[in-house]
Amino acid sequence: MDLTDTPQEAEFRAGLREWLAKTLPSLPAAPSPDDWPGRRAYDLGWQRTLYDAGYGEVHWGADPAVRMIFLEETEKAGAPYVGANFVGLLHAGPTVAAEGTEEQQARWLPPVLRGEEVWCQGFSEPDAGSDLAALRTRARRDGDEYVVSGSKIWTSHAEVADWCELLVRTDPDAPKHRGITWLAMPMDAPGVTVRPLRTLAGSNEFAEVFLDEVRVPVANRVGAENDGWRVTMVTLSFERGTAFVGEVVACRRVLGELALAARENGRWDDPVLRRRLGRLNAEFRALWRLTQWNVSEASGRGDGVPGVGGSVFKLRYSHARQELYEAAAEVLGDGGAALDLQQPWVLDRLSSLSYTIAAGTSQIQHSIVAERVLGLPKGR
Amino acid sequence: MRFQLTEEQRALRAGVRELLAARFGRERLRAAMEADGVRAVPELDRGLWRELGSAGFFSLRLPEDEGGVGLGLPEAVLVFEEAGRVLLPGPLIATHLAAGEIPGAATGETVVTAADGGGVVEWLEAADVVRGYAGGTAGTVAVRSVDPLTPLHRVAEAPARLHQVAADPDSGDRTDVLLTSLLTAAEQLGTAARVCELAAQHARTREQFGRPVGAFQAVQHLCAGILVRVEVARAAVYAAAVTVDAADIAAARLLADEAAVRGARDCLQVHGGMGFTWEADVHLYLKRAWVRARRPGAVTECEEMLAAALLVEAR
Ligand SMILES: Cc1cc2nc3c(=O)[nH]c(=O)nc-3n(C[C@H](O)[C@H](O)[C@H](O)COP(=O)(O)OP(=O)(O)OC[C@H]3O[C@@H](n4cnc5c(N)ncnc54)[C@H](O)[C@@H]3O)c2cc1C
Numbered sequence: 001m002d003l004t005d006t007p008q009e010a011e012f013r014a015g016l017r018e019w020l021a022k023t024l025p026s027l028p029a030a031p032s033p034d035d036w037p038g039r040r041a042y043d044l045g046w047q048r049t050l051y052d053a054g055y056g057e058v059h060w061g062a063d064p065a066v067r068m069i070f071l072e073e074t075e076k077a078g079a080p081y082v083g084a085n086f087v088g089l090l091h092a093g094p095t096v097a098a099e100g101t102e103e104q105q106a107r108w109l110p111p112v113l114r115g116e117e118v119w120c121q122g123f124s125e126p127d128a129g130s131d132l133a134a135l136r137t138r139a140r141r142d143g144d145e146y147v148v149s150g151s152k153i154w155t156s157h158a159e160v161a162d163w164c165e166l167l168v169r170t171d172p173d174a175p176k177h178r179g180i181t182w183l184a185m186p187m188d189a190p191g192v193t194v195r196p197l198r199t200l201a202g203s204n205e206f207a208e209v210f211l212d213e214v215r216v217p218v219a220n221r222v223g224a225e226n227d228g229w230r231v232t233m234v235t236l237s238f239e240r241g242t243a244f245v246g247e248v249v250a251c252r253r254v255l256g257e258l259a260l261a262a263r264e265n266g267r268w269d270d271p272v273l274r275r276r277l278g279r280l281n282a283e284f285r286a287l288w289r290l291t292q293w294n295v296s297e298a299s300g301r302g303d304g305v306p307g308v309g310g311s312v313f314k315l316r317y318s319h320a321r322q323e324l325y326e327a328a329a330e331v332l333g334d335g336g337a338a339l340d341l342q343q344p345w346v347l348d349r350l351s352s353l354s355y356t357i358a359a360g361t362s363q364i365q366h367s368i369v370a371e372r373v374l375g376l377p378k379g380r
Numbered sequence: 381m382r383f384q385l386t387e388e389q390r391a392l393r394a395g396v397r398e399l400l401a402a403r404f405g406r407e408r409l410r411a412a413m414e415a416d417g418v419r420a421v422p423e424l425d426r427g428l429w430r431e432l433g434s435a436g437f438f439s440l441r442l443p444e445d446e447g448g449v450g451l452g453l454p455e456a457v458l459v460f461e462e463a464g465r466v467l468l469p470g471p472l473i474a475t476h477l478a479a480g481e482i483p484g485a486a487t488g489e490t491v492v493t494a495a496d497g498g499g500v501v502e503w504l505e506a507a508d509v510v511r512g513y514a515g516g517t518a519g520t521v522a523v524r525s526v527d528p529l530t531p532l533h534r535v536a537e538a539p540a541r542l543h544q545v546a547a548d549p550d551s552g553d554r555t556d557v558l559l560t561s562l563l564t565a566a567e568q569l570g571t572a573a574r575v576c577e578l579a580a581q582h583a584r585t586r587e588q589f590g591r592p593v594g595a596f597q598a599v600q601h602l603c604a605g606i607l608v609r610v611e612v613a614r615a616a617v618y619a620a621a622v623t624v625d626a627a628d629i630a631a632a633r634l635l636a637d638e639a640a641v642r643g644a645r646d647c648l649q650v651h652g653g654m655g656f657t658w659e660a661d662v663h664l665y666l667k668r669a670w671v672r673a674r675r676p677g678a679v680t681e682c683e684e685m686l687a688a689a690l691l692v693e694a695r
Contacts, residue, residue, distance in 0.1 A: 001389070001454045002382045003622050009381060065381050256694025263691065275680065278687030282616070282631035289383070289615035296383040312611045315604075363597075369607055370600035374580040377595040 003292065005069070013069050019053055020077040030080070033203055040118060040160040043083035047115030056113040059089045060097055064242060064298045068291065071245035076253075081246060084157050088112035088119040090243055092165040095182070099223045099231050108163070108184065120161035122152040122185070122209055123232070129154075130364050132167070133176045133229060137211060139168035139183065141218070146170070146183060148191075148214040154358075158194045158207035161187050166216075171226050180228035184220040191215075201350040202341075244317055245291055251324055252284045254345070258324075262331045273330050280327060283320045287313070308372050311365045318355035318362060325349035383619070385458075392455055396462040399435055403428060404466050406661070412469060413528050413664070421522075421531045424470050424491060424506035433488020437472070438479045446480060453559075457566040457621040464570025464640075467668050469529040471503045473563045474511060477556055482509050494560070495535050500674060504533040527667040561677035562629045565617045565636035568672055572613060572639035575647035575665050576606040582651050593650070602646045609639035627689040630682040637679065640669035 005013060028045070031038030050056050058070045075081075082089055093112045096104055111117035128135040137150025148168055155164070164185045171179030185192070191214035196204040223231040259277055262268040294309040328345035332338040341347060356362040370376045385393070412422055432438065440456050442448020456476070463472055471493035475485050484490030493507035501510065504520060523532040580603050583594030593599050613635040620632035644666035648655035655662045673679075 001385065001618055001622050003619065005381060068381075256690055259687065259690035260694050271684075274687045275683035277690060278683035278685070279634065281627070281686040281690050282634045282682070285619075285628060285631040286612045286616035286635050289619040290612055292381060292383045292619070293615045296381060300382075300384055309611070312608050315608050316612050363601070366601040366604040367597065369604035370594070373607055374576070374583075374594075374603050376580060376583055376600050376603060377592050379595055379597045379600050 006065075009065060009069060012066055013073060016055070016070065016073050017077070019055075020073065020079060023049065023053070024077060024079055027080070036160050036204070040084050043080065043085055044115040044118065046080040046083075047085050047089075047113070049115075051114050056115075060094060064295045067242050068245050068295045071242060072249055075246035075249040084118045084160055085112070085115070087121045087157065087161075087165065088117065088163075091121055092119040092163070092184070095165065095231060095234055096184075096222060098234050099182075103219075104184075104222060117162040118157060118160055119163045119165060120155050120158045120187070122155050122158075122164040122166040124154045125151060126153050130361055132232075133180065135167055135169060135180065137166070137168050138172070139170050139181060139216070141170070142215075144218045145215045146181075146218060146221075148183070148185070148211050148216055150211050152209040152211070154197070154206045155194075155209050156206045158187070158209050159196060159204070163187060164209070167228055167232060170228075174226060177229045179226055180232070181225050182222045182228040182231040183216050184222065185211075185214065185216050189214050189216065199351075200353070201347055242291070242295060244313070245295075247321070248284060248287050248291060248317065251321060252288070254324060254328070254348075255280055255284060258328055258331045258345075265331075265333065267331055267333055273327070276327050276330070280320070280324055283316075283323070287317055287320060290316075308369065311360075311368045312373075314359070315362055315365045315369070321355050322352045325352045383622075389455065389458060392451075393458045393462065396435075396459050397465070400462055400466045400468065403431055404468055409467060409529075409661070409664070421505065422469065422529055424503060426491075429470060429475075429491060430488040432468075432472075433486065438476045438488060439486035440476070440479075442480045442486060447486060448480070452621075453562070453624060454618065454621040456563065457617060460563045460566035461570035461573070461617075464567030465574045467529065467571070467664055471507060473560055473567075474502075474507075476563070477559060478509070478511060482511075484508075494556075499535055501533045501535055502530050502671070505531065525671075527664075527671045529664070530668065530671050532671070557676055558624070558626060558629050560675060561633045562617070562620055562624075564672050564675050564677075565613070565620070565629070565632040568633075568636035568640035568669060569610070569613050569617050571665050571669050571672075572606070572610045572636065572643040575640075575643045575662070576603070576610050578662065578665075579603050579606055579643075579647040579650040582647075582654075586652070599650060602650055606639075606643040606646050609635070609643060613639040627686055630677065630685045630689075633677055634679065634682045634686075637669070637673045641666070641673055644669050 028042065031042050047056065055070065058067055062070070089112060093109060096108050100108070112119065123132055125135050125137060137148065137152065139146040139148045146168070148166070164187055166183045166185045168181050168183055169179050170181040173179070191212040193210040193212070195208045195210070197206050197208060199205050255277065262273065262277070267273055290313055294313060297309060325345055325348050329338040329349055332343055332345065337343050338346065367379050371378060412425070436449040437459065439448040440451050440459060441453065442450070444450040460472070471491065474494035475492040478492040479486035482490060482492055485492050490508045491503070491506055492509045492511060493501055493503045494511040495501045500523070501520065504510065520533040520535050523534055525532040580594070583599050583603055584592055586593050594603070613632070616632040616635045620628040644662065648662045648666060651660055651662055654660050
């Protein structure tokens with residue numbers, strides 16, 4: 001059990017810190033949250049900056065411990081988050097890297113790393129959410145193309161994406177997990193219509209995507225036809241791995257801010273609130289240690305793919321994040337501050353609600369833990 | 381960073397688990413309990429205590445040239461976790477902390493208990509030495525202990541408080557109070573991990589409506605909840621053993637207490653009517669978890685201490 005950096009890790013950390021201190025002051029101002037083209041440009045620009053400095057590939061090639069240091073230090077320094085690069089860097093990219101042909105890797109990976117192309121994830125459908133394998137978007141083979149029709153929903157960043165990692169049904173007669181194929185679909189292909197959906201926070205973070213006879217080259221298929229479910233599982237495990245490192249660091253900072261604000265406005269004298277913040281301190285300290293534990297485990301295995309530990313972490317973290325912003329509302333106190341969208345933390349309280357739903361709901365994660373870790377029989 | 385057990389640590393854990401399975405298996409646990417019916421107060425098994433002593437249980441962290449094993453706190457935490465798994469009785473932590481200071485503690489010749497918190501002393505009559513209380517059995521009142529395997533006495537004296545002590549790094553008691561809390565957390569972790577296994581085992585085998593009850597989501601999710609609390613507590617406890625930071629220890633203690641107490645309760649629920657019997661072991665885990673959760677550095681102190689730490693960290 002060693003929590004200290006190895007010499008290589010320490011060197012990486014020191015170099016990164018120095019570079020961040022030098023680089024961040026000259027970064028352009030962050031765009032407003034509703035300025036989608038501005039956000040796209042900003043997020044891609046940051047990825048390009050990372051790439052030029054040699055940090056472009058940190059999400060893939062690097063040892064998980066190094067990736068963790070990267071996420072920790074960038075968050076602490078207040079650097080931009082992956083934003084619109086999320087799917088490219090953390091879903092589609094790793095999938096192509098693991099399962100794609102050399103040609104596919106050469107076509108798709110460099111533009112992601114250089115901050116030139118944005119990907120989105122077209123998995124969920126109106127009738128296939130938790131039961132993802134029930135998806136019905138149909139792809140019919142026509143020569144060296146697939147002709148795709150159907151619809152996707154909750155597709156984050158669809159409005160500004162160049163590519164969509166798309167799950168389609170290629171064999172409607174096979175058992176549901178065996179008739180699915182993974183395709184890379186250009187978002188500007190004829191027949192693709194994107195309709196933004198407004199979230200409860202008032203923003204357009206995700207969209208519906210309608211597909212009407214969209215032609216996708218067979219060459220854009222990653223993995224074999226009808227093997228898309230297995231290919232997908234590779235992607236999903238990345239999502240639950242180190243993806244939240246930066247956020248845990250951020251939550252710990254917010255918690256400190258809450259304590260200071262509470263002392264400022266007198267709420268600190270309420271022992272119930274104070275103790276609640278104390279307990280959240282325990283919670284986020286432990287989540288940080290659990291991240292270090294999971295990351296060390298993944299490093300040790302050598303494949304860097306997080307195990308079921310990711311589900312354990314996600315369950316607890318998503319809940320803790322919601323509790324953090326519930327406590328924030330208590331700190332803001334009576335007098336309407338907690339109901340004022342212009343106050344800090346009020347929007348965060350709203351967006352925290354998605355954490356127990358997106359990337360596999362808490363109910364689904366509980367079932368995964370029960371069946372895969374505890375060996376309980378398949379639930380019903 | 382390599383925050384995983386080393387090969388040696390894995391071997392140590394396996395060795396301790398094997399030793400305890402041989403010396404304090406389920407039959408010994410039940411036998412110790414049934415004796416209770418006759419004597420009202422359980423007796424400490426001195427033979428077992430000496431065996432633990434010669435296995436290095438108490439001298440684990442003493443330097444080798446002082447006759448100890450020369451290991452560190454992370455190793456001690458692993459050992460106490462194993463003790464928590466099997467509900468090993470006795471004032472283990474106090475004796476461990478007295479090794480090297482009170483003659484005979486390290487070898488298991490002397491049984492040491494401590495009056496360091498909550499006004500409660502465990503195993504007072506069985507102990508040769510009571511640390512932190514000069515009065516012997518004078519001024520103490522026997523409690524009808526909720527845990528059949530932990531006799532308890534109340535003392536009048538005010539206990540040291542974790543956050544007061546932690547705030548004063550020069551206090552001589554600081555280390556003892558912190559380490560008692562950390563090793564308590566380790567025992568709670570072991571208990572939590574064990575009740576998780578018991579719950580899952582029962583859920584896999586007990587059948588109702590023609591299938592194992594573990595196929596019902598309501599049961600699955602109870603079990604998964606136990607596991608999540610165990611794994612979160614584990615990360616916190618092991619990390620606190622490495623950093624020995626007061627706030628880390630408080631966090632570990634809070635989460636491990638919760639993992640053990642809630643885990644045992646949920647495990648009881650998964651067992652149905654069987655869980656409410658004397659015969660099933662579940663209640664023993666819950667009762668011991670309750671006893672440990674009352675040791676110094678309990679919920680309120682930890683939460684206040686961690687709240688105060690937030691202000692310091694955020695400055
Ligand atoms: C902010 C956000 C961003 C997202 N981004 C994307 C994206 O970019 N691309 C994408 O493809 N998807 C995306 N999603 C979709 C997300 O993956 C799904 O919302 C999620 O998988 C749940 O599916 P659902 O919404 O259909 O809910 P449902 O599956 O309909 O679930 C409804 C309720 O039933 C429960 N439930 C369902 N099945 C079971 C079961 N077997 N056992 C117990 N309980 C069950 C669920 O837990 C939930 O409480 C996003 C979602 C959100 C909130």
